[in-house]
Each structure stands twice: as C-alpha cells, then as structure tokens.
Amino acid sequence: METRAMKLVKHLLAAVLFVPALALANTGELQLDKAPVSMDGASLQHGAKLFVNYCLNCHGASGLRYNRLEDIGLSETMIKDNLMFTADKIGEQMKIALRRADGKAWFGAAPPDLTLIARTKESGADWLYTYLRSFYRDPNRPTGWNNIVFPNVGMPHVLWQLQGDQIGKVSEKDDGHGGKMKEIELELAKPGKLTVEEYDKSVADLVSFLVWMGEPMAxxxxxxxxxxxxxxxxxxxxxxxxxxxxxxxxx
Structure with missing residues (x-):
C-alpha cells in the first residue's frame, strides 16, 4: 500500500516533467495511450539526441555516464561531438548546471533527475508518452502552457516547436450521477516542424531512451x-x- 510520502513524491516528480485528442474528466479517470517502446539502436540514438537537446537543460540524469551511450551504438567521437554539452570527459555523469533553488524559484519545484523517471512513474512509459503529447496553450498559466495529464503543471512545453500549438476545448457532460464533469479535448491549431505521426514517433523514441536509461542492462x-x-x-x-x-x- 502506498504511503502518503510515496504519493507526495510522485506528485512532485510529475509536477515538473514534461494526445491525438485525449480527454480527462474531473473524476480523475485518465486514458493513457500505449507507448510503442523500442530498444532498437536507431530509436534509442534519436531519443538520446532529443533528451540532450530538450531535457538536459533543466533535468539531469546523474545515474548515467556519457560513456554508457556507447551501449546503444554511438562511438566516443559521436558522443563528444554531438551530445556532450554538460561535461568535459566521456566518463562524467549527465549532470546540469541548474541549481535546485533556482529551479524551484522558476518552476515552483526543482526539476527532478530523470535517470529513473520511467521506473518511478506508476504507469511508466505510457504515462510519459501520453504526457509529452498532451500540452495545450493556456494563457492563465505562468508559462502559457497546461497539460491534460497533469493539470497546472509547472513545466513549459519544451517540444512545442516540433509539435506545434494545441488548444484545449472545454465542454461539460453528464457524469452519470446527476452531476456535470469537465472534459478537455485537444486540437492542433498550429502545426509544428513535424507532422502528428512524426511527432508521436519522436516522443516514442524519447520515452524509449528514458526507459533504457532507467535500466541499461535490461x-x-x-x-x-x-x-x-x-x-x-x-x-x-x-x-x-x-x-x-x-x-x-x-x-
């Protein structure tokens, strides 16, 4: 049975992390999309590229060293030339310069280390895959973004240039008990650099890398x-x- 402390940790992790149309009712029932996780070398390499360029600015991965990326088919030269932006030596950990105090001040909570994020989330890869595809514009939020999977999330949509701008259409429907429940449906208002299919594939590669990173020897x-x-x-x-x-x- 989960303790109160364990639940609090999960909420803190989700608060600072990062769907064709996906709906979330105020009952808290959430439909997660199945993550097409792949341990294929090309998928993991693409996921590593996305992680370093879009996630490693705020989120560290201190449980992994850069030289472990050789396990997914990258050479030492490729790692140094394309992925090593936060370290000088290949054997160093994937850390960041952001201080926890600054992260807490900017986002409301310090961005967590993502080494084990795919294993600590209750639904793991499915939660991450759905979450990274469910951001929408919300002018009432400090960052201008909100998320269906985790309402009022502190993290902005770092992949918005790839996905584009989604808007959330709010509606109410009968909850079956004589009351009303709010439902948000996402619609792509402004396309990004990638098509919907290409973006979904990129998110799948990123999630696959996060899964691999949680247990490289799996x-x-x-x-x-x-x-x-x-x-x-x-x-x-x-x-x-x-x-x-x-x-x-x-x-």
Missing amino acids: EQRKAIGWWVLAFLAGLFVLSYALKKNYWRDIH
Missing part, C-alpha cells in the same frame, strides 16, 4: 535469463536421470 538481463532457464531445464533432466539410476535397484 536487455542483457533478459537474454541471460533465457540461458539460466535453459541451464536449469538441462540440470533438471540430468538430476532426474541421476535419481532414477540411484533408486533403480531399490524399487
């Missing part, structure tokens, strides 16, 4: 797991044969 662990299961199966066969041979004369 794929190797799964592969090793199959070998372990095969070994145990072989050991069972040999153990059973030994048992049969040992008890042969007794029975």
Whole structure:
C-alpha cells in the first residue's frame, strides 16, 4: 500500500516533467495511450539526441555516464561531438548546471533527475508518452502552457516547436450521477516542424531512451535469463536421470 510520502513524491516528480485528442474528466479517470517502446539502436540514438537537446537543460540524469551511450551504438567521437554539452570527459555523469533553488524559484519545484523517471512513474512509459503529447496553450498559466495529464503543471512545453500549438476545448457532460464533469479535448491549431505521426514517433523514441536509461542492462538481463532457464531445464533432466539410476535397484 502506498504511503502518503510515496504519493507526495510522485506528485512532485510529475509536477515538473514534461494526445491525438485525449480527454480527462474531473473524476480523475485518465486514458493513457500505449507507448510503442523500442530498444532498437536507431530509436534509442534519436531519443538520446532529443533528451540532450530538450531535457538536459533543466533535468539531469546523474545515474548515467556519457560513456554508457556507447551501449546503444554511438562511438566516443559521436558522443563528444554531438551530445556532450554538460561535461568535459566521456566518463562524467549527465549532470546540469541548474541549481535546485533556482529551479524551484522558476518552476515552483526543482526539476527532478530523470535517470529513473520511467521506473518511478506508476504507469511508466505510457504515462510519459501520453504526457509529452498532451500540452495545450493556456494563457492563465505562468508559462502559457497546461497539460491534460497533469493539470497546472509547472513545466513549459519544451517540444512545442516540433509539435506545434494545441488548444484545449472545454465542454461539460453528464457524469452519470446527476452531476456535470469537465472534459478537455485537444486540437492542433498550429502545426509544428513535424507532422502528428512524426511527432508521436519522436516522443516514442524519447520515452524509449528514458526507459533504457532507467535500466541499461535490461536487455542483457533478459537474454541471460533465457540461458539460466535453459541451464536449469538441462540440470533438471540430468538430476532426474541421476535419481532414477540411484533408486533403480531399490524399487
């Protein structure tokens, strides 16, 4: 069972993070889109590029060192020339210069480290994938942006140039209990540099990188797991044969 402290941590993380049309009722019921996570090298490399260029300005990833990016097919030269903007040595952590006090003053809460964000969120990749596609213009917010997944979010829409401007159309409908509930439907009012399909694919790549970053050894662990299961199966066969041979004369 979640404690009050655990719930508070989740809300703080979501508050400073970053849908074809997606609706959220005031009942708190949210429909999350399934994230098409891929561990393909090209997808992870594109996700790493997006992360460094759009996220690493405010959010660090101190649990990962730049040289680990070689695991997704990047050479040391490629990393140094294209991705190392916050460090001098390839073995350094992916940290940022933003101070927590400044982040709290600017956004209302210090931007969290994103190393494990895909694992700490309750719905993981699906939450992030939906969240990054559900920003809309809101002149009543300090940043000019709001978000359906997390209303009144403190973080601005850093990917707006890629996605474009979405607006939220507010309507009310019967909640089935004699009351009314508010529903917000998103509509793309001004296209960005990418088409809807291209933007969704880019967000999927970014989320895939965040998932990989949370556990870089996940794929190797799964592969090793199959070998372990095969070994145990072989050991069972040999153990059973030994048992049969040992008890042969007794029975």
